[in-house]
Amino acid sequence: MTENPDTATVELPEVVRRYLRAHDAHDVPTTLATFAPGATVTDDGQTYEGTLALTRWLERTGSEYTYTTTLVGAESEGSDRYTVVQHLEGDFPGGTVDLRYRFALDGGLISRLDIAP
Template identity: 85%
Template sequence: MTENPDAVELPEVVRRYLRAHDAHDVPAALAAFTPQAVVADDGQTYEGTVAIARWLERAGSEYTYTTTLVGAESEGLDRYTVVQHLEGDFPGGTVDLRYRFALDGGLISRLDIAP
């Protein structure tokens, strides 16, 4: 993983999603996904915009936390991994999560989130 997150130029759609998610802006975050996108998070899979919108609403309201971007790398054409450090009132209190993005047509087609 890159020590300096600025060393990798993340696509605008990834940066836009991360900003919207941090701001709990569900419509803006949802606009970063393709209509058939898939999100895998916390052992669950969410397919399509309706399911992803519900996941975004739940993820933004279930716990209070801060995020710090700690790393980013390109993993080939239209594939990026971002590592964020989260601190908050969720079980355990801190975690580093890897956000693995797959892009299609300038939008996120798949997002896998895991430690």
């Protein structure tokens, strides 16, 4: 992940930064450790809930396409909600996309993550 410090507008919590680094590195165990038990992820119109479903989602997203990410911006929507915008370029259909990662935190872990353009 490449960071653009001019557009990152808030200091992200460590768990969000750790998720972004681990997911970018396709490190499934470290990424999975950022989620609360029973966490939910919505990505590509599908919802994944719980450790087994999140593990399968992470394994698929880490191997399906090759891409690079650039942090475009981030904002806080309260003490436990953050939106991160990343620009992706790669061999997926369309080749480029800006994705919004909407994080909800609970007890220092990610309880919900919604990913959409």
